[in-house]
Amino acid sequence: MKVVEIHCKSILTRTSGYLKTVSSHSLNPYVGCGFGRSACGEACYVRFNRWIMRGREWGRFVDIKINAAEVYSQTVEKEKKWARKTGGCFSIFFSSSTDPWQPVERKVRLTRQLLDAMQGVPPDRLILQTHSSTILDDLDKIQSLSEICDLRVHVSIEGDMGHLPGLPSPPCSLEERMGVLEKFVDRGVQTVACLSPLYPMKAPDVFFSRLAKMGVRAVVIDHFIQGDGTGDGSRTLKTKLPQAMAEVNPRSVDLSYRDRVARIARKYLPVGISASGFAGHYE
Numbered sequence: 001m002k003v004v005e006i007h008c009k010s011i012l013t014r015t016s017g018y019l020k021t022v023s024s025h026s027l028n029p030y031v032g033c034g035f036g037r038s039a040c041g042e043a044c045y046v047r048f049n050r051w052i053m054r055g056r057e058w059g060r061f062v063d064i065k066i067n068a069a070e071v072y073s074q075t076v077e078k079e080k081k082w083a084r085k086t087g088g089c090f091s092i093f094f095s096s097s098t099d100p101w102q103p104v105e106r107k108v109r110l111t112r113q114l115l116d117a118m119q120g121v122p123p124d125r126l127i128l129q130t131h132s133s134t135i136l137d138d139l140d141k142i143q144s145l146s147e148i149c150d151l152r153v154h155v156s157i158e159g160d161m162g163h164l165p166g167l168p169s170p171p172c173s174l175e176e177r178m179g180v181l182e183k184f185v186d187r188g189v190q191t192v193a194c195l196s197p198l199y200p201m202k203a204p205d206v207f208f209s210r211l212a213k214m215g216v217r218a219v220v221i222d223h224f225i226q227g228d229g230t231g232d233g234s235r236t237l238k239t240k241l242p243q244a245m246a247e248v249n250p251r252s253v254d255l256s257y258r259d260r261v262a263r264i265a266r267k268y269l270p271v272g273i274s275a276s277g278f279a280g281h282y283e
């Protein structure tokens, strides 16, 4: 793993494309992801981004934007003004192309510095997205931020199977991620389980009923078709994920599987689909 420190000129990126309907800005403290060689990294859409990859191997590099918190504080008022003028709400998706609580975070605490900076000037809405139980290291800070802005913790849990055949292990076990949801719910923080990309499920009724009983606010269901940045899932089709899914359930590789699972989920709790779900629109 090649880890280097870099200085960034901006940290609040005005969103475009898929994210435009989700938030006014995205925030990525790192370039690259230390979870890139785990199960989620296999079909991670970021690995197809040439601008980020610059010829490097996904999961083998992390650039640390060492001055991220300082730049946040210097630019937040300007970006807030822009967001309110154009869209009405200054909202941050943290993060869209990396995991804020990936392994290097425990050493450098860049995400933590940003949470501290947000205590000074919070966004109107903050969406924290992670695959990792390391987010619990910042439980108190996040709870405190949730009292001054509209905050949701999104935990990526692709389904009720901890592991798919032929894929490496996930960054963090299924039970650990369920534990993250439970702890934030206990603290009164809004939590959302993101089945993104949706994996084949063994017992969806049991899974969604468990989430509902825990007090999770909603689930977001996002299939790799329509969810990987191409309309037809063509990026993901080049990876090992579709084959691994098909081995468990051949029907799970069709987009209609998403709708079948969503119908089951709606029996138990509010459901959002793809970008609209990430934006917080649930039915």
Ligand code: SF4
Binding pocket: 033, 034, 035, 036, 037, 040, 041, 042, 044, 045, 046, 097, 098, 099, 131, 171
């Ligand atoms: S944790 Fe997120 S950014 Fe990192 S490899 Fe997995 S899906 Fe990609």
